[in-house]
Amino acid sequence: MYVTIPSDQKVNGSFVPLASAQPKPVETRLKSGSYLYFEGDDVEWLYQVTSGAMRLTRLLPDGRRQVIAFGYPGDIIGFPANGLHHTDCEALTDVRLQPFRRSVLETGEGDPALHSALLQAALREISAMQDHFMMLGRKSATEKLASFLCVLSERVGEDLGAYRQIHLPMSRSDIADFLGLTTETVSRTFTLLRKSKIIAIENIHTIIIQRPTALMGLSAGDDK
């Protein structure tokens, strides 16, 4: 999952599992905190997240970190470049994954429909990353966090009467490294949104969106 400008194209809550004509490899399960792969590992499998949430990160030699994406149900993770993984990938919660052989993406190997579905996922990934560029390069801290919450609300928000509730499995520093901010700024911006009654912070990992329209406005820069 990247932070993108919320599109007209509504995702209807549930995701479409990729259908394979072949006998399915066994579903993979992963405990919270364990790693699926590391940067530099050979790619043997791609995965579609079935339940839970993953975190993809990249490191600079000096320790600076960028969270590349969060992997939510429906997302495909593990696209290879030159046959290698280029991020670390850790489970933020207990996770279930549907594995697909790398060869299905790269050679089509006996399953044209699945090959095509994986290719389309890669192309959507490119487009989503382009949106994310705009956010990293051109948005303020408030716009970034508002955008983040909007996208999460669409993807994995739960209705709660008039409001909408989001569970955040990741830490504040994960959010900071995803948005190109510091934990302090993320924390301050949460407080700002809370004090303007746009969100309520049920607990550290649970946010309630009280004024969705205002949040959408902030994500597009309406305060300017």
Added chain:
Amino acid sequence: MYVTIPSDQKVNGSFVPLASAQPKPVETRLKSGSYLYFEGDDVEWLYQVTSGAMRLTRLLPDGRRQVIAFGYPGDIIGFPANGLHHTDCEALTDVRLQPFRRSVLETGEGDPALHSALLQAALREISAMQDHFMMLGRKSATEKLASFLCVLSERVGEDLGAYRQIHLPMSRSDIADFLGLTTETVSRTFTLLRKSKIIAIENIHTIIIQRPTALMGLSAGDDK
């Protein structure tokens, strides 16, 4: 072209044109300043840049702009998402392009080798964009510009005795919108690099790298 951490994998100056088994569609030529496509257009063709340079941009409703990438010889541009272009694409110079039918990427249509080559290009694109995330989110103005010049030097630099020369077909504001800065900051940072004798500015569009190692150091954050 994205700004990435210069990799070990050297590109040997020239690029590899994608081979097609089919009779080639006619090479496309484009005048400097003309647009190849716009955001929202249907994708019929992908293109490999043969000579010249392209600029891919995206706009926010309020006018803020992000340059997504520059297209240099060897680069594939025009990957579709849901069948549509998601950037505007303008020629920065007179340009020659080798077109490929979208269907070759999406269905493989009679040319498996070309299909595979385009797919690999898409996967490399994803990896390069991940590097660019790190740069947009986590690097200072000096690191950004130094990284930019390093990558350009590798890709399209020309040897000039002991030094190396880069031609910059794009404007300062293109560079700014690519790196997530303002034109003023780009200009000031150029001046900074010039005053520390790391680069010389032959003219607005021509940069000479006098101390490549120092520039590499700055791009990785050695000043900190």
Added chain:
DNA sequence: CGTCTTATTGACGGTGCTCAACGGGTGTGG
């Protein structure tokens, strides 16, 4: 040669980072 655009430089201010202290929640061991 004149006009218009683009780049540079300067002054200033604000957003977000740094450094630091504090608080609260969670987990562990007694």
Added chain:
DNA sequence: CCACACCCGTTGAGCACCGTCAATAAGACG
């Protein structure tokens, strides 16, 4: 079950970097 410690998140103060606004200089183009 409680005590304690540790980690994570929050808050504060100060500052640096970079953005904003403005003036000037340098090119580009007709």
